[in-house]
Amino acid sequence: MADTPSKCTISLKVNGEPVSLDLEPRTLLVDMLRNHLGLTGTHVGCDTSQCGCCVVHVDGRSVKSCTMLAATAEGADIVTIEGMASGDKMHPIQEAFREHHALQCGFCTPGVVMSGSELIAKNNNPTEEEIRKWLGGNLCRCTGYHNIVKAIKAAAAQARGNG
Amino acid sequence: MYPFNYHRPQSIDEAVESFKSFEEAQWLAGGMTLLPSLKLRLASPGALIDLNFIESLRGVQSSAEKITIGAMTRHADVNSSVEIKRAIPALSLLAGGIGDSQVRNCGTIGGSISNNDPAADYPAAILGLNATIKTNSREIGADDYFTGMFETSLDEGEMIQEITFPVPDTAGYVKFPHPASGYAVSAVMVARFGKTVRVAVTGTAACVFRLASLEEALAENFTAEAADSMELDIDLDDINSDLAASAEYRANLTRVMARRAIEAAQENA
Numbered sequence: 001m002a003d004t005p006s007k008c009t010i011s012l013k014v015n016g017e018p019v020s021l022d023l024e025p026r027t028l029l030v031d032m033l034r035n036h037l038g039l040t041g042t043h044v045g046c047d048t049s050q051c052g053c054c055v056v057h058v059d060g061r062s063v064k065s066c067t068m069l070a071a072t073a074e075g076a077d078i079v080t081i082e083g084m085a086s087g088d089k090m091h092p093i094q095e096a097f098r099e100h101h102a103l104q105c106g107f108c109t110p111g112v113v114m115s116g117s118e119l120i121a122k123n124n125n126p127t128e129e130e131i132r133k134w135l136g137g138n139l140c141r142c143t144g145y146h147n148i149v150k151a152i153k154a155a156a157a158q159a160r161g162n163g
Numbered sequence: 164m165y166p167f168n169y170h171r172p173q174s175i176d177e178a179v180e181s182f183k184s185f186e187e188a189q190w191l192a193g194g195m196t197l198l199p200s201l202k203l204r205l206a207s208p209g210a211l212i213d214l215n216f217i218e219s220l221r222g223v224q225s226s227a228e229k230i231t232i233g234a235m236t237r238h239a240d241v242n243s244s245v246e247i248k249r250a251i252p253a254l255s256l257l258a259g260g261i262g263d264s265q266v267r268n269c270g271t272i273g274g275s276i277s278n279n280d281p282a283a284d285y286p287a288a289i290l291g292l293n294a295t296i297k298t299n300s301r302e303i304g305a306d307d308y309f310t311g312m313f314e315t316s317l318d319e320g321e322m323i324q325e326i327t328f329p330v331p332d333t334a335g336y337v338k339f340p341h342p343a344s345g346y347a348v349s350a351v352m353v354a355r356f357g358k359t360v361r362v363a364v365t366g367t368a369a370c371v372f373r374l375a376s377l378e379e380a381l382a383e384n385f386t387a388e389a390a391d392s393m394e395l396d397i398d399l400d401d402i403n404s405d406l407a408a409s410a411e412y413r414a415n416l417t418r419v420m421a422r423r424a425i426e427a428a429q430e431n432a
Contacts, residue, residue: 005168005210025169025211026201048199050343052265061239061268067198068269071169072191072215115264136345137263 012076014039015083021070029073030054030065033080041081041110045139052138055111056080062118064137081110084117093117093155102151104142112138116152124160128153164201168210175219175324178212179299182320185210190322192235192274195266220273220324225250228330234273234323238262241272251292252431253334253352257284260338262345273323276308279315279370281403282346284338286371291336291352291363294328312369331356335427337420338366341407348407349416351424355432358382362424367417368401377421387429390422 011020014037021036033039033056042065045053049067056065057079084091093113096102103109112135119126119134126134131149140148168185172178182188187209191197200206214220220235225246232241241247242259261267261275261284275285276296288294289305296303299322310316317323331354338350347366351374354361360381362374376394395402395414402410402417
């Protein structure tokens with residue numbers, strides 16, 4: 001193995017705030033968010049890019065933050081679940097999850113919300129099939145998905161002004 | 164993950180130089196296979212050369228005869244490209260069926276074919292559509308590119324820059340996805356170029372391969388029935404056998420996928 005690798009400077013925006021950190025290159029994006037910035041709303045479920053609990057937005061795209069190096073996010077605009085609400089006012093998709101009881105234990109919820117919100121940004125009138133297919137990378141072991149699908153449909157309706 | 168050095172080049176030349184300057188360097192593309200491998204300590208590169216900051220490696224260019232895709236173009240962008248949907252809808256569909264939404268937002272075509280996973284989708288597109296792979300030093304034809312399980316004819320430090328697909332008269336791709344991973348249990352790409360037909364199979368064996376007998380039969384008569392009686396051109400011993408499917412099951416599944424791919428190509432014509 002080579003000499004001890006030097007640290008790497010990473011400058012990016014997290015939930016609108018500029019951040020600059022010196023981290024080991026092997027630091028994962030999710031570890032940067034949780035351990036270095038204290039944003040523990042993003043969860044680590046499987047750590048193998050299957051469960052989707054760690055989904056955040058990187059430049060508007062949903063990404064599994066357990067399978068991206070923090071260093072690769074250099075210059076990016078990151079949004080985590082903490083960046084969704086405006087002050088005390090929940091984001092419409094969060095509101096829809098509460099309204100439709102789309103969570104039970106809540107562990108997967110931050111990832112599902114971030115994944116679902118990218119879908120709505122791309123397609124504000126998704127069919128049930130499109131929602132289910134889109135959520136292929138988000139595992140929920142409590143709800144059986146029905147209420148999650150309902151919540152995303154409702155949030156999409158709200159996004160197109162039919163709330 | 165073992166510690167490693169890291170460099171973020173801004174150009175292809177800088178990347179090639181950077182690769183040489185580290186011991187045991189490795190390219191980092193979308194990281195969808197490499198990062199899980201690092202976590203499992205299956206790989207311990209001295210340095211990762213991150214290709215995510217080289218803009219010239221991204222994007223789709225099209226003409227009437229061909230589609231050229233930059234090596235760092237994401238699966239989601241291949242899937243949503245209007246030009247690719249119009250020219251080679253089977254390729255758009257293939258990209259949209261890889262992994263899940265988040266994998267498609269990160270994974271790249273260059274990364275996928277450099278890795279050459281036996282069950283990956285893109286190798287079937289490259290081989291079936293007879294693509295040409297342009298690297299920083301040469302052009303490699305599809306038939307000379309895939310050499311074995313997780314093996315390609317790329318040299319150490321050679322980097323894929325772009326992949327060019329000739330536009331076929333028609334093509335069809337059908338996959339039987341593993342229900343958990345989305346990888347191909349078996350999948351077939353069929354493409355017709357004038358009187359020539361190419362058929363490539365992924366997921367069935369250790370490496371993507373062509374079905375020469377079926378290609379000949381289809382060149383004579385482009386019908387789905389040709390798949391029912393086809394020779395598989397591969398020994399049962401060489402067909403993958405695992406929890407998802409025994410070799411016998413996969414052999415039959417390959418025929419079914421071939422038949423459906425031909426039907427899809429007929430619909431796309």
